[in-house]
Amino acid sequence: MSTVAVEVVYRGIFQKTLARNIVRTIVFAARKEGKIGTAFGRYGDSPERNGIPAKQFAIVSDSPEELEENLAVYEAREVDVTINVDDTMCKGIESWAWYGLQPINALTKPGGTLIVTSRQTADALIEDIHQKDSAYNLAIVPASTSFSGLWVYKDDHTDVRILGALARVCPELVRLDSMLAALEDQGWGGLKLTSARNTHDRLATRPVEPGEGSEDEPFSFDLPGWKSMEEGLVIKGVEGGTGFRGGSLGEGYDPIKSNASGDTSYEPTRNAVFKKFSTRSMRPVINFDTCIKCTLCWLQCPDTCFDVTPDGLYDANMEACCGCAVCEAVCPVADCITMVNESEFNDNNSQWEHWTKDKDSYHKWMSELIQVQKEKDATRSHGYHSPGTYEAESEAEVALTGDDD
Amino acid sequence: MATQTLYETEREELISGSEAIAIACAMADVDVITAYPIRPYDTVMQYVSKLKADGAFDCDFIVAESEHSQFEIVKHASAVGARTFCGSSGVGWFYAFEAITVTAGLRLPVVAMVGNRALDDPGAFGVEHNDAMAVRDLGWMLYWVGTAQEALDTALLAWRVAEDPRVFLPAAISCDGSFLTHSQAIVNVPTQEQVDRFLPQYDRGRLLLHPDNPITVAPQVNEDWLMEIRRQTDDAMRRTSDVIREAYEEFKQVFGRGDDSPFIEEYMTDDADIVLVGMGTLAMPVRVAVRRMREQGKKVGFLRVKFFRPFATEEIQEALSHCKAVGVIDRDYSYGSPSYGGVLFNEVRSALYDLDDRPLVQSFVAGLGGREVLVRDVEEMTQMVQDSIDSGKVKQVNTWIGVRE
Numbered sequence: 138m139s140t141v142a143v144e145v146v147y148r149g150i151f152q153k154t155l156a157r158n159i160v161r162t163i164v165f166a167a168r169k170e171g172k173i174g175t176a177f178g179r180y181g182d183s184p185e186r187n188g189i190p191a192k193q194f195a196i197v198s199d200s201p202e203e204l205e206e207n208l209a210v211y212e213a214r215e216v217d218v219t220i221n222v223d224d225t226m227c228k229g230i231e232s233w234a235w236y237g238l239q240p241i242n243a244l245t246k247p248g249g250t251l252i253v254t255s256r257q258t259a260d261a262l263i264e265d266i267h268q269k270d271s272a273y274n275l276a277i278v279p280a281s282t283s284f285s286g287l288w289v290y291k292d293d294h295t296d297v298r299i300l301g302a303l304a305r306v307c308p309e310l311v312r313l314d315s316m317l318a319a320l321e322d323q324g325w326g327g328l329k330l331t332s333a334r335n336t337h338d339r340l341a342t343r344p345v346e347p348g349e350g351s352e353d354e355p356f357s358f359d360l361p362g363w364k365s366m367e368e369g370l371v372i373k374g375v376e377g378g379t380g381f382r383g384g385s386l387g388e389g390y391d392p393i394k395s396n397a398s399g400d401t402s403y404e405p406t407r408n409a410v411f412k413k414f415s416t417r418s419m420r421p422v423i424n425f426d427t428c429i430k431c432t433l434c435w436l437q438c439p440d441t442c443f444d445v446t447p448d449g450l451y452d453a454n455m456e457a458c459c460g461c462a463v464c465e466a467v468c469p470v471a472d473c474i475t476m477v478n479e480s481e482f483n484d485n486n487s488q489w490e491h492w493t494k495d496k497d498s499y500h501k502w503m504s505e506l507i508q509v510q511k512e513k514d515a516t517r518s519h520g521y522h523s524p525g526t527y528e529a530e531s532e533a534e535v536a537l538t539g540d541d542d
Numbered sequence: 543m544a545t546q547t548l549y550e551t552e553r554e555e556l557i558s559g560s561e562a563i564a565i566a567c568a569m570a571d572v573d574v575i576t577a578y579p580i581r582p583y584d585t586v587m588q589y590v591s592k593l594k595a596d597g598a599f600d601c602d603f604i605v606a607e608s609e610h611s612q613f614e615i616v617k618h619a620s621a622v623g624a625r626t627f628c629g630s631s632g633v634g635w636f637y638a639f640e641a642i643t644v645t646a647g648l649r650l651p652v653v654a655m656v657g658n659r660a661l662d663d664p665g666a667f668g669v670e671h672n673d674a675m676a677v678r679d680l681g682w683m684l685y686w687v688g689t690a691q692e693a694l695d696t697a698l699l700a701w702r703v704a705e706d707p708r709v710f711l712p713a714a715i716s717c718d719g720s721f722l723t724h725s726q727a728i729v730n731v732p733t734q735e736q737v738d739r740f741l742p743q744y745d746r747g748r749l750l751l752h753p754d755n756p757i758t759v760a761p762q763v764n765e766d767w768l769m770e771i772r773r774q775t776d777d778a779m780r781r782t783s784d785v786i787r788e789a790y791e792e793f794k795q796v797f798g799r800g801d802d803s804p805f806i807e808e809y810m811t812d813d814a815d816i817v818l819v820g821m822g823t824l825a826m827p828v829r830v831a832v833r834r835m836r837e838q839g840k841k842v843g844f845l846r847v848k849f850f851r852p853f854a855t856e857e858i859q860e861a862l863s864h865c866k867a868v869g870v871i872d873r874d875y876s877y878g879s880p881s882y883g884g885v886l887f888n889e890v891r892s893a894l895y896d897l898d899d900r901p902l903v904q905s906f907v908a909g910l911g912g913r914e915v916l917v918r919d920v921e922e923m924t925q926m927v928q929d930s931i932d933s934g935k936v937k938q939v940n941t942w943i944g945v946r947e
Binding site for chain 1: 554556558582663664667668718719720721724725726727728823824826827829830833912914915916917945946947
């Protein structure tokens with residue numbers, strides 16, 4: 138094989154340095170085998186925005202001519218290995234660089250490998266990952282989501298473990314000895330080398346068959362041609378005056394009846410061509426019964442994601458939520474807003490609607506999620522942190538992984 | 543000096559075109575660098591400030607409050623004998639335009655990097671050549687870089703030529719946004735000794751603004767002075783060709799690399815029936831396409847214009863005089879221009895007018911706003927040029943490539 142391409146899918150800010158370390162080391166390691174390569178970020182991604190899915194690539198070829206076929210492009214057309222360093226993005230990614238949801242394995246070649254850092258099982262991940270027509274492999278590096286970003290670099294060995302795993306699943310890209318030599322060149326010795334070697338030796342890979350995985354159709358948008366676009370850069374806005382969820386708030390409006398009759402016209406709307414479903418790694422779960430209607434979440438949410446419901450409650454709109462957890466932090470009620478890991482959810486439906494329709498069912502759902510989150514609390518890596526959380530998590534993480542033997 | 547310990551030996555680095563220029567700034571021991579952030583140019587200021595913070599580079603690094611001030615500061619610094627560097631992108635570059643125009647008029651050898659970016663509106667980050675192109679009539683030398691290596695080399699060449707007393711004109715180095723500014727490639731970084739051998743100190747001589755040399759710069763004039771001043775600048779620009787040729791020969795001797803010509807790169811043009819012409823990283827997909835078409839027995843070549851100002855009329859005439867047809871690919875546009883073609887197209891067509899046996903010339907506008915120009919696009923353009931050859935004339939002079947209808 139003359140050209141090998143690798144992509145790293147990461148969360149903006151939080152994991153930017155991690156992604157950069159991985160792709161650069163790939164090129165350095167391949168150079169040791171006489172190959173030539175390039176490393177670049179997906180331009181237009183805007184990885185300076187908290188949590189936004191973003192990509193970096195490493196492309197390695199035997200000769201400059203072969204490499205040239207992959208230059209002056211934004212993304213490799215297909216990749217031998219996709220590396221996903223935040224398992225909540227197994228649901229797909231929507232960066233700033235394009236419209237619509239790109240399945241996490243969209244660029245993974247037939248027979249290629251998807252490496253995910255995760256504490257979930259392969260089956261749980263595959264449930265979230267969109268199915269493909271072709272077979273590929275799933276390799277899990279057991280780890281919590283690494284917080285190795287632009288401002289804070291948590292040196293939890295995720296970079297070297299990924300690179301060790303890569304040498305295992307794609308030896309035609311670079312052999313383990315070259316990889317280890319490249320790591321040493323960057324001043325990473327001792328435990329980090331051990332971590333790389335251990336992950337290489339212990340990596341478990343599971344084949345994923347064609348058609349296996351989520352059947353969800355990734356949301357997409359049609360881009361208009363120049364003849365059909367409005368002139369003067371004018372974009373039609375959301376019509377005003379239709380009230381909550383588009384439905385009239387006038388006399389006799391009954392959201393439950395309206396829903397039962399199949400009237401979906403009252404769905405609240407945001408940007409028609411950019412959803413933030415994949416931007417967050419957590420989302421707020423709201424206890425509507427304890428809400429005191431103080432308005433703080435609605436006021437403080439930096440993404441104005443809270444819709445005011447006809448009964449004066451606040452429903453977090455999943456089209457707009459980035460998972461920053463400011464709402465949880467400002468809420469004065471102890472158990473009203475709880476941030477829960479995104480991988481626990483299978484849809485983006487309105488919580489208020491669920492609660493309105495069936496309060497018992499909602500409470501059961503909510504309690505289970507909060508319980509799961511409490512058990513997983515050590516794995517919470519992104520979003521708003523109160524002082525001391527980071528240190529506590531770091532200690533918990535070391536206790537949890539204990540990989541440095 | 544700290545720089546000497548960093549650059550004692552020639553070595554390979556994995557860096558972007560922007561990093562390459564930042565390293566060139568350090569090696570050229572630039573005295574004054576001004577900055578104001580705008581993507582994609584801002585990558586240069588990031589790397590300059592990193593070099594400075596690391597103690598590898600000692601310069602006055604001034605982050606101005608706007609692009610206008612940014613270019614004003616280097617203009618003045620250059621007048622008092624400081625070697626200078628600055629840069630911008632897109633509308634940022636345009637905001638500085640008053641300062642940019644006077645810099646050439648005052649014959650100040652400022653070197654600027656333009657990270658090519660589409661002009662607003664709409665706000666977009668991708669490469670388009672119209673931003674840098676705007677200085678084409680103002681007495682700036684203007685160069686389009688093709689690789690990160692060439693970015694480093696051209697920066698060194700730029701100071702050498704601009705600061706030559708026979709020239710004393712500013713130089714702009716254009717780097718395609720994303721494909722050069724944000725993509726890391728293997729670059730040979732020369733030694734400080736090589737750079738010192740190639741690049742003499744900037745000596746402003748009798749034009750130095752200094753208390754020991756009482757002079758006035760830039761008085762107000764009337765129509766009785768202006769034409770003579772313009773004619774002087776014209777003569778300086780006419781002298782650049784020889785100075786560039788001389789400097790480039792020495793560059794090749796000192797650094798051991800370089801093309802045949804400093805002005806153009808010819809790729810498989812010798813026996814070509816069709817020669818495609820373009821600038822910047824367009825060369826990457828075009829060279830790949832040319833290789834593929836050659837394998838199919840098609841006689842296709844490529845000419846990359848490096849110096850847009852001075853425009854190498856004679857060399858370009860010579861390179862294109864033997865082919866049947868020329869296809870010029872512009873990453874720019876000129877609304878309402880002759881034949882509604884690209885800027886480079888009209889320059890090339892004009893240059894070929896004096897040939898006794900002129901090839902057909904066809905215009906393509908492609909890759910605006912950073913849209914990828916793919917190998918198949920190049921093949922499609924080549925086929926259109928072939929159709930013109932077959933029918934004996936160019937039926938449609940300009941074609942937009944890759945635009946959604």
